[in-house]
Amino acid sequence: MPRRMTYRQIADDIAARVATGEYPPASKIPSYSQLAALYTVSIATAQRAVMVLHAKGIVYGEPGRGVFVKGHDS
Structure with a gap:
């Protein structure tokens, strides 16, 4: 079992x-629940992963819309 x-x-x-x-760039990444299902982890784990991406400047959140990939110029 992996x-x-x-x-x-x-x-x-x-x-x-x-x-x-x-x-x-500018595409929406899967929601927390979709990521949790995709990676077979809890939603909290998916949220932590997205927080890491946010801290690295790879994604940004838009309240009520989702999390998006930053463009090369943003």
Whole structure:
């Protein structure tokens, strides 16, 4: 049985997806609940992963709309 990913591993995976263009600039990343299902983790773990991406300047949140990938110029 595979070990669950940590929030840091999830953040790294999402960052890699951004780098490859799977999540292009200005695109919305999956919601916390979608990320939790995708990585088979709790919503709290998904939230921590997104907080890491936010701290690294990879994504930004828009209240009521979601979390989006920052553009190269933003």
